[in-house]
Amino acid sequence: MEALEILLKHRTIRKYKSETVPDNLMEKLLKAGIRASTTGNMQVYSIIHTSDPQIKQKLAPAHFNQPMVLQAPHILTFCADFNRFKRWCCQRNAEPGYDNFLSFMTAAIDALLVAQNVAVAAESEGLGICYLGTTLYNADAIIEILKLPRGVVPITTLTLGWPAEQPEQVERLPLDAVVHDQVYRDYTPESIDRYYSEKEHLEANQKFVQENKKTSLAQVFTDIRYKKADNEYFTEKLLAVLKNQGYINTSL
Amino acid sequence: MEALEILLKHRTIRKYKSETVPDNLMEKLLKAGIRASTTGNMQVYSIIHTSDPQIKQKLAPAHFNQPMVLQAPHILTFCADFNRFKRWCCQRNAEPGYDNFLSFMTAAIDALLVAQNVAVAAESEGLGICYLGTTLYNADAIIEILKLPRGVVPITTLTLGWPAEQPEQVERLPLDAVVHDQVYRDYTPESIDRYYSEKEHLEANQKFVQENKKTSLAQVFTDIRYKKADNEYFTEKLLAVLKNQGYINTSL
Numbered sequence: 001m002e003a004l005e006i007l008l009k010h011r012t013i014r015k016y017k018s019e020t021v022p023d024n025l026m027e028k029l030l031k032a033g034i035r036a037s038t039t040g041n042m043q044v045y046s047i048i049h050t051s052d053p054q055i056k057q058k059l060a061p062a063h064f065n066q067p068m069v070l071q072a073p074h075i076l077t078f079c080a081d082f083n084r085f086k087r088w089c090c091q092r093n094a095e096p097g098y099d100n101f102l103s104f105m106t107a108a109i110d111a112l113l114v115a116q117n118v119a120v121a122a123e124s125e126g127l128g129i130c131y132l133g134t135t136l137y138n139a140d141a142i143i144e145i146l147k148l149p150r151g152v153v154p155i156t157t158l159t160l161g162w163p164a165e166q167p168e169q170v171e172r173l174p175l176d177a178v179v180h181d182q183v184y185r186d187y188t189p190e191s192i193d194r195y196y197s198e199k200e201h202l203e204a205n206q207k208f209v210q211e212n213k214k215t216s217l218a219q220v221f222t223d224i225r226y227k228k229a230d231n232e233y234f235t236e237k238l239l240a241v242l243k244n245q246g247y248i249n250t251s252l
Numbered sequence: 253m254e255a256l257e258i259l260l261k262h263r264t265i266r267k268y269k270s271e272t273v274p275d276n277l278m279e280k281l282l283k284a285g286i287r288a289s290t291t292g293n294m295q296v297y298s299i300i301h302t303s304d305p306q307i308k309q310k311l312a313p314a315h316f317n318q319p320m321v322l323q324a325p326h327i328l329t330f331c332a333d334f335n336r337f338k339r340w341c342c343q344r345n346a347e348p349g350y351d352n353f354l355s356f357m358t359a360a361i362d363a364l365l366v367a368q369n370v371a372v373a374a375e376s377e378g379l380g381i382c383y384l385g386t387t388l389y390n391a392d393a394i395i396e397i398l399k400l401p402r403g404v405v406p407i408t409t410l411t412l413g414w415p416a417e418q419p420e421q422v423e424r425l426p427l428d429a430v431v432h433d434q435v436y437r438d439y440t441p442e443s444i445d446r447y448y449s450e451k452e453h454l455e456a457n458q459k460f461v462q463e464n465k466k467t468s469l470a471q472v473f474t475d476i477r478y479k480k481a482d483n484e485y486f487t488e489k490l491l492a493v494l495k496n497q498g499y500i501n502t503s504l
Contacts, residue, residue: 001254001255002253002254002255002376003253003254003255003258003259003372003373003375003376004280004284004373004376004377006255007255007284007285007287007288007369007372007373008283008284008287009287010287010288010289012289027427028256030427030431031260031427032256032259032260033259034424034425034427034430035259035260035261035262035424036259036262036368037262037264037371037381037382037383039383039385039478040385040473040477040478041422041423041424042473042478043424043425043430045430046430046431046432046436047430047431047432048431048432048434048435048436049431049432049433049434050434050435051434052434055434055435079436081430083438083439084429084430084439084444084447085473087439087444088444088448088470089470089473089474091441091444091445091470092468092469092470092471093467093468093470093471094468094470094471094473094474094475095474095480096474096480097474097478097479097480097481097483097484098478098480098483100483100484100487101487101490101491102388102389102483102484102486102487102490103478103483103487105360105388105490106385106388108357108360109364109385109407109408112361112364112365112368113364113367113368113383115365116288116364116365116368116369116372117259117368117372119289119365120255120259120368120369120372121255121256121259123255124254124255124256125256129289130289131289131291131365133291133292133358133361136354136357136358137354145435146432146435146436147435147436147437147438148436149436149438152436155361156361170293171293172286172287172293172295173286173295175279175282175283175286177336178286178295178297178298178299178333178336179282179298179299179300179301180298180299180300180301180398181301182300182301182302182303182304182307183300183302183307183397183398183399184298184300184331184398184399184400184401184404185399186335186399186401187335187336187339189343192336192339192340192343193343195336196340215345216344216345216346217344218340218341218343218344218345218346219344219345219346221292221294221337221341221346222341222346222347222348222349223346225292226291226292226294226349226350226355227349228347228348228349228350229349231349231350231352231354231355232349232352232354234354235352235353235354235355238353238354238357239353
């Protein structure tokens with residue numbers, strides 16, 4: 001199918017058939033993945049492909065037991081990875097200088113561009129995917145389960161398989177809410193009202209507010225889904241991971 | 253063209269024709285972009301579309317005067333952006349808790365998935381793109397030029413236009429160098445030699461080593477292209493940006 005059509009049709013798939021993806025198809029998806037742009041062609045990422053039910057069982061709690069982790073036949077964990085590159089440098093009489101936060105971001109960007117390529121490739125072959133944002137929350141546990149050495153940090157995860165559902169496409173803000181012409185023009189109370197109006201008036205979102213006994217949709221986000229205390233707790237955990245994995249040094 | 257074929261054909265384009273992209277085509281690309289997955293459908297990103305030659309002139313030094321910035325008719329700066337979402341929360345009697353590093357990463361991931369969707373969409377329409385990794389190096393300057401308020405951090409940039417060159421596709425490591433089965437299996441001196449052999453033996457890379465008077469390709473990276481001192485300098489600048497833009501608080 002045309003690439004643009006694939007992108008426009010994207011839906012997150014959370015229910016999968018049990019059939020696995022044939023090895024040659026998986027290879028095709030991953031090969032398309034690694035054609036993504038990468039800083040200086042360093043390819044400072046790794047992809048862990050997990051299908052073993054026992055390892056998936058261990059990963060599930062790290063992803064807050066979201067059912068996709070056990071149900072999807074394939075789990076792809078995309079990691080920032082300077083470990084391989086550093087080993088190469090050391091073997092070639094070159095002194096790597098990548099134990100810093102900029103290098104972490106460089107590697108994280110690499111990993112994410114590959115992940116999105118794999119997502120698009122998968123959808124173009126009729127497969128479904130779901131991103132797991134929990135990857136950064138419990139990076140410490142994932143590091144242990146997937147045996148990630150120093151220099152390797154999991155950034156995001158895709159669950160992958162043949163769709164067993166056909167969900168409606170979810171809404172997005174109007175395009176001009178997120179695109180700025182020439183420079184950023186900051187929002188006004190009026191433009192915020194206008195841009196969020198459609199989202200707030202959707203029946204599903206209004207139901208969401210009622211069910212959670214809140215007075216606004218925004219409160220569902222701040223009080224339930226993405227709470228300050230949780231964000232701060234997982235921030236501390238993530239910063240500890242970056243220190244342990246060698247991307248933040250003591251000067252912070 | 254088929255999506256998979258588009259992904260496999262990717263080449264970075266650094267020379268562009270002067271013709272601009274029609275508004276309706278640009279809109280199509282951006283609409284495909286914002287269908288990318290986003291954490292909790294919060295869409296915590298913004299895209300700044302810059303085509304004004306005067307603003308591009310200001311942006312050029314922030315991107316180390318890479319010629320694509322002036323030559324490409326369109327510059328798209330993809331930003332992590334909790335500013336809009338926070339304003340919405342505040343207007344809806346909801347208390348945002350997103351002034352932390354986890355939220356920065358959430359927003360950066362959002363921005364990068366959109367960027368890669370736009371890149372794929374552009375290539376599917378015959379356009380060419382180049383990612384500018386310099387975005388994070390000089391985020392402070394870009395923030396000033398593009399008038400990014402607190403809560404907004406530029407993460408990556410695409411130059412975009414009709415290709416005026418047809419470069420060869422660059423090499424990648426063998427797929428099994430970057431994909432791990434079930435869990436990470438760390439590299440050995442032998443596997444590093446094997447995986448990097450093809451890259452090291454490419455004529456273009458060997459020439460690169462000679463021209464730079466180095467004894468290995470790895471040294472070109474560590475001593476010239478991505479030096480420790482530069483990475484540390486730009487790390488400090490980037491961390492200052494994250495503090496200024498409200499994503500790292502004093503507890504660090």
